[in-house]
Amino acid sequence: MSIFVIMKKRKPLILVTNDDGITAPGIAALVEVMKTLGDVVVVAPDKAQSGMGHAITINATLRINKVKIYDVMDEYSCTGTPVDCVKFAVNKILPRKPDLCVSGINHGANSSINVIYSGTMSAAVEGSIENIPSIGFSLCDLSINADFDASKKIVKKVSESVLKNGLPKGVCLNVNIPKLKFDEIKGIKICRQAKANWIEELDERFDPHGKPYYWLTGKFENFDKDQKDTDIWALENNYVSIVPTQFDMTAHKAIKEIEKWKI
Amino acid sequence: MSIFVIMKKRKPLILVTNDDGITAPGIAALVEVMKTLGDVVVVAPDKAQSGMGHAITINATLRINKVKIYDVMDEYSCTGTPVDCVKFAVNKILPRKPDLCVSGINHGANSSINVIYSGTMSAAVEGSIENIPSIGFSLCDLSINADFDASKKIVKKVSESVLKNGLPKGVCLNVNIPKLKFDEIKGIKICRQAKANWIEELDERFDPHGKPYYWLTGKFENFDKDQKDTDIWALENNYVSIVPTQFDMTAHKAIKEIEKWKI
Numbered sequence: 001m002s003i004f005v006i007m008k009k010r011k012p013l014i015l016v017t018n019d020d021g022i023t024a025p026g027i028a029a030l031v032e033v034m035k036t037l038g039d040v041v042v043v044a045p046d047k048a049q050s051g052m053g054h055a056i057t058i059n060a061t062l063r064i065n066k067v068k069i070y071d072v073m074d075e076y077s078c079t080g081t082p083v084d085c086v087k088f089a090v091n092k093i094l095p096r097k098p099d100l101c102v103s104g105i106n107h108g109a110n111s112s113i114n115v116i117y118s119g120t121m122s123a124a125v126e127g128s129i130e131n132i133p134s135i136g137f138s139l140c141d142l143s144i145n146a147d148f149d150a151s152k153k154i155v156k157k158v159s160e161s162v163l164k165n166g167l168p169k170g171v172c173l174n175v176n177i178p179k180l181k182f183d184e185i186k187g188i189k190i191c192r193q194a195k196a197n198w199i200e201e202l203d204e205r206f207d208p209h210g211k212p213y214y215w216l217t218g219k220f221e222n223f224d225k226d227q228k229d230t231d232i233w234a235l236e237n238n239y240v241s242i243v244p245t246q247f248d249m250t251a252h253k254a255i256k257e258i259e260k261w262k263i
Numbered sequence: 264m265s266i267f268v269i270m271k272k273r274k275p276l277i278l279v280t281n282d283d284g285i286t287a288p289g290i291a292a293l294v295e296v297m298k299t300l301g302d303v304v305v306v307a308p309d310k311a312q313s314g315m316g317h318a319i320t321i322n323a324t325l326r327i328n329k330v331k332i333y334d335v336m337d338e339y340s341c342t343g344t345p346v347d348c349v350k351f352a353v354n355k356i357l358p359r360k361p362d363l364c365v366s367g368i369n370h371g372a373n374s375s376i377n378v379i380y381s382g383t384m385s386a387a388v389e390g391s392i393e394n395i396p397s398i399g400f401s402l403c404d405l406s407i408n409a410d411f412d413a414s415k416k417i418v419k420k421v422s423e424s425v426l427k428n429g430l431p432k433g434v435c436l437n438v439n440i441p442k443l444k445f446d447e448i449k450g451i452k453i454c455r456q457a458k459a460n461w462i463e464e465l466d467e468r469f470d471p472h473g474k475p476y477y478w479l480t481g482k483f484e485n486f487d488k489d490q491k492d493t494d495i496w497a498l499e500n501n502y503v504s505i506v507p508t509q510f511d512m513t514a515h516k517a518i519k520e521i522e523k524w525k526i
Contacts, residue, residue: 053346054316054379061476062465080479083316083380087479091463113392115512116317117346125512129376129460161526170458171514173521190522192513195433197392200354202325213324216343216350242526244517249378249388250455251434254507258436259453263424263505 012038012099012163015132017085019049019106019119022069022077026105029148030137031070033155034102037163039073041098043089045119046077050108052119054126055081064088082123090130100163101127104137105151107144111176111231111241112194112222121174125247128172133162135172136245140235141179150182154240158188167244174243178235189239194230195223275301275362275426278395280348282312282369282382285332285340289368292411293400294333296418297365300426303335304361306352308382309342313371315382317389318344327351345386353393363426364390367400368414370407374439374494374504375457375485384437388510391435396425398435399508403498404442413445417503421451430507437506441498452502457493458486 014034018027022044034040046065057080064076076093078085086101103123110118120136127134135158139151154177162173174193178185198218206212224230231241277297281290285307297303309328320343327339339356341348345366353360366386373381383399390397398421402414417440425436437456441448461481469475487493494504 048322051319051321052316053318053385055318055344056314056316056380056479058314058479059311061468061478063474063476081318084479087463088465088477092465092477113510116388116392116510117319122316125379129379157526161524165524168514168517168520171517188526190518192515192518193511195511200350202351202355205324211326213326214351214355215324216319216321216347242521243512244514244521245512246514246517247376247379247512248456248458249506249508249510249512251431251507251509252455254431254434254509255453255455257431258505258507261424261428263420263451 013096014038014040015089015094015098015101016040016042017044017082017103017123019045019052019082021045021048022067024107025144025146026107026148029152030102030105030155031072033152035072037159041073041089041094042070042075043078043085043093045082045085046079049081049119051117052081052122053117054083054122056083057081082119083126086123086126098132100159101132101134102137102159105148105155106138107146108138108142109140109176110136110138110174111235112196115174115193115245124172125245128170129247133167135159135162135175137175139177139179150180150185151177153182170246170248171244174245176231176235176241178238180238184238185240186238189234189241191231191234191241191243192229193243194232197221276359277301277303278352278357278361278364279303279305280307280345280366280386282308282315282345284308284311285330287370288407288409289370289411292415293365293368293418294335296415298335300422304352304357305333305335305338306341306348306356308345308348309340312344312382314380315344315385316380317346317385319346320344345382346389349386349389361395363422364395364397365400365422368411368418369401370409371401371405372403372439373399373401373437374498375459378437378456378508384508387435388508391433392510396430398422398425398438400438402440402442413443413448414440416445433511434507434509437508439494439498439504441501443501447501448503449501452497452504454494454497454504454506455492456506457495460484
């Protein structure tokens, strides 16, 4: 048997994380699928970390705790953010660079501008910074009782494609799945991030001492209505959306324009 | 006097924030310059928020406190992240959309991949999401005693240019200033974000009970050595770097490639 064949037989090593915390139903569904594809290591936050964006913990200490939840190769809960979890896994836990890093399945959409606030996607982006093919999965259903059956089929399909094809350097995938039965999903669209925004509403309340405090909330506004190449259009029309997502934030087209200012 | 002339005479309204906290010397320097350019409102975190990326506070409450530090139009400390501060300012505090949002001056560089971890830049990016011309300023000097003299001159120059020219939609500026006297600075370069990474080192220590904890630290690795169009090259060669930065994270070029997979 040639070395090539032996190498081909090595099972993929898969890192699983999320931002809803290691006990969320969404990560359980993700682990279940990944166990059918390779050797799984879970390193995930010990509590919900939604909205953490690409935060890292540099002014406080971190801890990890070995846990036994999912019967996988290795599993840890971490006191840090989703990005911390990926850094920990790559630098302290995994025996080698993983073949795939998956994050989610998030309870709630991460389409459009949400990508930038999303802890789920920040873990996938961090994976791609570390040069690991990485995918963030989100189901457009915030409920703790969300039905992940269709999602699991989509997760498997997309993950197999990434394991087979790899991903362009510096690119990860932002996969959003509509809240539908598998048979109702029309297909998968490769999209761009829709232009949208949150119109914030700071919900003011008063504590028992009469002092105000606030909950950050808001209304979502889509500036790309009816644009069929966007993730929001895909989701509204019963497709899974996949946005190739990069960490190069340079607005390359603006360089020439600003050079003209001659500051 | 025509309405046009009256409107032209209205002083610019400028929002100032940062990630090192409202009492950091860097924000004091920034406020000092902004007071020469317009009416200033400060909304900044009540404590250091470095490395917060684009985090927002959605699972906890927020508070703001009116303060009297800088003798400006209005000033508040906020318990949230830099992005929370911008959202608060725009939606609760400012009388109208500001003409400029500036963040910093950060104590330490935010060039290259640091843009994605940076609280300073996340505030500027949030400003651009809210359609406000926005700039993040960072001085490549971590010290509390950093000399902001040269920075103040650069900040004024760049801010005046942005007030005059505006910025392309969806674009903010990431300005990094080398640790040099003003006369030693060779000029300003409009750049792209250098390809780079942090090679993490998780510094393991043991608490008095013998249990391990970790500090996230690392070594910076530049994959774009000698590339003269990058921010790192500019800084290493005594230039101020300005990277036009966008929140559209779509890897547009990858869309066609991934469509070929026919998932």
